[in-house]
Amino acid sequence: MNKPIIEIKNIKKKYNISHQRGGYVALRDVFTNILKNPFRFAKQKAKQVAGIGTKEEFWALNGVDIKINKGDIIGVIGHNGAGKSTLLKILTGITPPTEGEITMRGRIASLLEVGTGFHPELTGRENIFLNGAILGMTKKEIVRKFDKIVAFSGVEKFLDTPVKYYSSGMYVRLAFSVAAHMESDILLVDEVLAVGDADFQKKCLGKMEEVTQAEGRTILLVSHNMGAIQRLCKKTVLLNKGKVVFYGDTKEAIECYLDNEDAVSSNSKLFPAVAKDVIINDFSIHQDGTRTNYIDNDKPFEVTIDFETLRDLELFRVGFFVRNAIGDTLTRSLAADWNPNAENIKKGYHQARFVFPAKLLMPGDYFFVLHSSCYGVADYFGYNIHKVITVSRPTEYNMAHINEPPSSNPSMILLKDKWEIKNLNK
Ligand SMILES: Nc1ncnc2c1ncn2[C@@H]1O[C@H](COP(=O)(O)OP(=O)(O)OP(=O)(O)O)[C@@H](O)[C@H]1O
Ligand SMILES: [Mg+2]
Structure with a gap:
């Protein structure tokens, strides 16, 4: 039996959060805010003042253990703030865990939330080469893949434009294409299917199926799109408040997720x-x-x-x-x-x-x-x-009619108008 390609042992991640929203507030804005909405401003100011100096420790991940085998597509689901992106960031090394240990037996390519991975000042073309180099590919290898990457992304026209001018859809198209075509063993994908249009989403799903089946690559896919998770992933991790509450059959994971809504929604940060x-x-x-x-x-x-x-x-x-x-x-x-x-x-x-x-x-x-x-x-x-x-x-x-199993009554819209049945014998 081969060893798992990813072993995550008791990973914890602590953030220190201050309660201030922070950022620079111009004096002019302060005055206009007071004039426009004195009550709201006073409330916010009170909150800000109360927040100064009060630092809170927050465990975004709190003891996560997962083993993943080569060639698996694993879904990662959970409510806003559950820790999904944090887990992927730790796996890519963008941020270190506070505690715990990760063993990875392969090269990683990742596509995280829009805003990470690509260098904003560099052009699309330069970013393709940069990403390839980070993955340890030679220039020759990258050149060999270049046309495929560009064709899949559909952003040919903007290849020599710095990616900071890309719309989020274009950005994601190129980023997905780079991650999917590079020679890596593990592909981490965070929530990007949501950004592209429906056609591109379909293309991405197809590509992910292809790279696992044909190339035996392993994928971790974070998504709120339960349709995509159900279609692609046999197994799914359900995270809740930084802990794994379920890891196994995708259908069960989704059911468990829906059942849990009430318990977690009030606690989101x-x-x-x-x-x-x-x-x-x-x-x-x-x-x-x-x-x-x-x-x-x-x-x-x-x-x-x-x-x-x-x-x-x-x-x-x-x-x-x-x-x-x-x-x-x-x-x-x-x-x-x-x-x-x-x-x-x-x-x-x-x-x-x-x-x-x-x-x-x-x-x-x-x-x-x-x-x-x-x-x-x-x-x-x-x-x-x-x-x-x-x-x-x-x-x-x-x-x-309502108690029929969903398979025999798969509808979503309720028609309010009632039928009329006439007796036509006469
Ligand atoms: N740099 C940071 N500093 C402080 N807190 C952070 C930081 N990054 C994330 N967090 C907090 O950690 C928690 C987990 O965040 P994370 O982004 O992993 O959630 P998520 O499951 O990806 O949520 P979403 O579905 O909204 O993408 C959140 O409460 C978030 O506010
Ligand atoms: Mg996230």
């Missing part, structure tokens, strides 16, 4: 989530004025996004996607869908609120995935902020 020009302060679901994950199907519920823009933005989109538990997208709804003016948004604090109608969804679990972007320019959160809700059975719905 996700907000404020910061991306370039936009800060998401909260993404929440309310019914009858109470924050909840359990939706009574007979009544409407509200989806609320609290956000701050750091400058005036054009073509700004904010809203959500609704996905079912295996990753199919039911719908997308953005604040500017029926109101083009909402795409021009002024610097400052905003709240976007959407009332989701009663009796629209079949009972079951759904992901509300936050979306925020400037069209064609930037995807701010890569679709990784989400809420899972469980929707109940509407009261009058025929019990016998």
